[in-house]
Amino acid sequence: MPLLKLSAKLDRTDNSTPWGFRLVGGHDFGTPLTIQRVAPGSLAARVGIQAGDTIARIGSTQADSLRHKEAQQRIVDAGNSLELTLERGGGGPPAAVQQVESASHAEPSYAAPQHTSFNAPKPYGGELASAPPPPRQAEPQVPWARSAVNAPPSYSPVPAFKVSSAPAPAAGGVWRPQIPTGPRKMRVGKAGEARTLTASEGARIPICNQCGTTIRGPFVSALDKTWCPDHFICANPNCRVPLINCGFVEEEGQLFCEKDYEQFFAPRCGNCGRAIVGEVVNALKNTFHMGCFLCCKCHQPIGTGSFHNEDGSIYCPKDWAVLFQTKCYGCQFPIEPGDRWVEALNENWHSECFNCSTCQVNLEGQSFFVKSGKPYCKRHATAGRF
Numbered sequence: 001m002p003l004l005k006l007s008a009k010l011d012r013t014d015n016s017t018p019w020g021f022r023l024v025g026g027h028d029f030g031t032p033l034t035i036q037r038v039a040p041g042s043l044a045a046r047v048g049i050q051a052g053d054t055i056a057r058i059g060s061t062q063a064d065s066l067r068h069k070e071a072q073q074r075i076v077d078a079g080n081s082l083e084l085t086l087e088r089g090g091g092g093p094p095a096a097v098q099q100v101e102s103a104s105h106a107e108p109s110y111a112a113p114q115h116t117s118f119n120a121p122k123p124y125g126g127e128l129a130s131a132p133p134p135p136r137q138a139e140p141q142v143p144w145a146r147s148a149v150n151a152p153p154s155y156s157p158v159p160a161f162k163v164s165s166a167p168a169p170a171a172g173g174v175w176r177p178q179i180p181t182g183p184r185k186m187r188v189g190k191a192g193e194a195r196t197l198t199a200s201e202g203a204r205i206p207i208c209n210q211c212g213t214t215i216r217g218p219f220v221s222a223l224d225k226t227w228c229p230d231h232f233i234c235a236n237p238n239c240r241v242p243l244i245n246c247g248f249v250e251e252e253g254q255l256f257c258e259k260d261y262e263q264f265f266a267p268r269c270g271n272c273g274r275a276i277v278g279e280v281v282n283a284l285k286n287t288f289h290m291g292c293f294l295c296c297k298c299h300q301p302i303g304t305g306s307f308h309n310e311d312g313s314i315y316c317p318k319d320w321a322v323l324f325q326t327k328c329y330g331c332q333f334p335i336e337p338g339d340r341w342v343e344a345l346n347e348n349w350h351s352e353c354f355n356c357s358t359c360q361v362n363l364e365g366q367s368f369f370v371k372s373g374k375p376y377c378k379r380h381a382t383a384g385r386f
Contacts, residue, residue, distance in 0.1 A: 005056065006086040008047045015080060020044040022338055023055070023075075026068030033063045033071050035086075049086065057085035072338075183282035184267045186251040187223050188258075194222035194244050196229065209253065223250055236260040249277060284309065295319055328353050345373060356380060 010019055020042020025031040033055040038044050055063045058074040059082075066074065075082060197206075198218050206215045210231035220232040222243075234241050234248075234257040241257050249261040256265055258277065266275035270286035271293070281288040281303070293302050297319035308320040315323070326335045330353030335341050340351040342364055351364045356377040369381035 002089060004088045006048070006053070006088060008044075008049055008084045008086060010043045010047060010082045010084075012043060012080045018042065018338070019075070019082060021049055023068065023071060026071055027065055028067040028069075033066065033068070049084070050088065052088070054087040055084055056087050057083075059083050179265065184251070184276070184280050184287055186249055186261075186266075186277070186280065188278050189222050189243075189248045189250070191245060191247045194220055194232065194248070196244060197221050210255075220244060222248075225250075227255075234260055236264065283307070284314075297323070330354065344368075345370060345375065 012019075018039070020039040021035050021044040022037045023033055024036040025034045035044075035049060035051055035053045035055070038049055038051055055071070057063055058066070058071060059078060061074055063071060196218055197220075206219045206221075206226035207213065208215055208219070208228045208231055209225045210227055213228075215226065215228055218229055220227045220229055222232070229242075229244075232243050232255065234243060235254045236256065239257060239260050243255060243257060247258040249256050249258060249266075251261075251265070254265075262275045262277055266277055267280060267287040268274065269276055269289045269292050270284070271288055274289070276287055276289055279290045281290060281293045283293060290303055291301050294300065294314070295302055295307070295316040296313045297315055300316065302314065302316055306317055308315045308317065308324075310320065310324060321334065326348050327333065328335055328341070328350045329345075329347035330349050333350075335348055335350060342349050342351055342354050344354060352362065354363050354375065355361060356363060356368070357374040358376060358380040361377050363375055363377060367378055368375045369378065370376070371381070
């Protein structure tokens with residue numbers, strides 16, 4: 001797909017309407033600023049912005065040198081009219097800049113994180129910093145990544161691999177199978193699981209998974225597939241042992257006895273280096289045993305759960321949130337990128353959580369007083385009702 005350059009202009013009537021997209025990356029992360037998510041029906045979705053688009057410019061500012069925090073602030077400073085230059089696709093010559101029709105705000109039917117400008121609360125006798133410190137992010141190439149058992153990692157699709165149906169021995173009689181380079185997916189059969197049946201015992205006419213012909217006589221049933229008895233053998237031409245009475249492994253249509261699969265074909269664990277036969281975790285462009293893909297903090301297996309890659313270290317979501325995520329001092333819930341928030345009393349608050357401790361009136365952009373580390377509005381501060 002050739003590289004497309006798109007110019008998108010978004011307009012809204014007031015800053016309470018979110019743009020409807022979320023950013024990842026930045027100069028401080030060593031990756032381009034990228035659209036991670038677009039809320040359905042949002043202003044961003046209406047002008048054609050898509051997840052995966054790279055931001056080249058924010059207004060008149062080149063985005064490649066912006067840190068993540070600086071990019072967020074540029075979007076906030078844009079007010080109610082935001083212009084973005086985007087790049088989409090790659091692998092071909094750059095195309096001419098295409099204009100994307102601007103979208104104006106109508107009645108919103110969605111809710112999404114937003115970047116909006118706001119007046120920081122002014123403390124009694126001082127000023128507050130208005131620039132938000134964004135929470136640390138996982139490396140963009142695996143944002144909110146999810147490992148999978150017998151499935152490719154979610155962060156990077158990999159082309160399917162193909163293994164020839166009958167690898168021939170190399171010169172000198174040493175068998176060298178073609179090892180898949182993509183994520184691995186295997187099925188393991190234990191000794192005794194394969195059954196020999198006759199055609200009359202099946203609900204339909206069996207077809208051999210190896211040669212593709214209809215089987216009229218006895219056949220082997222295993223792993224929800226069928227084979228001619230003579231084809232249910234190890235794919236190693238130097239072995240060819242019948243698999244009906246032993247353990248076996250099937251991958252990409254190839255059958256192996258357990259010994260040859262482990263010796264010649266099995267993926268190796270990126271942690272312990274041993275062969276993997278059975279459940280495999282494909283993550284970080286590598287393969288792992290289920291029990292070897294661990295959180296570096298709690299040392300518990302992550303398995304099929306989501307994880308975060310922080311500076312090359314793997315964390316489970318719970319430990320990552322404790323160590324790296326910014327939380328609101330008022331509600332103790334995370335402050336997500338794009339949320340409206342303020343910094344006051346040496347703490348971080350959602351803008352809707354920064355309220356008077358007595359009457360709960362919102363103090364964003366208002367003068368307030370402090371007593372025992374709690375904020376109060378002027379009315380309750382002067383009335384002495386602490």
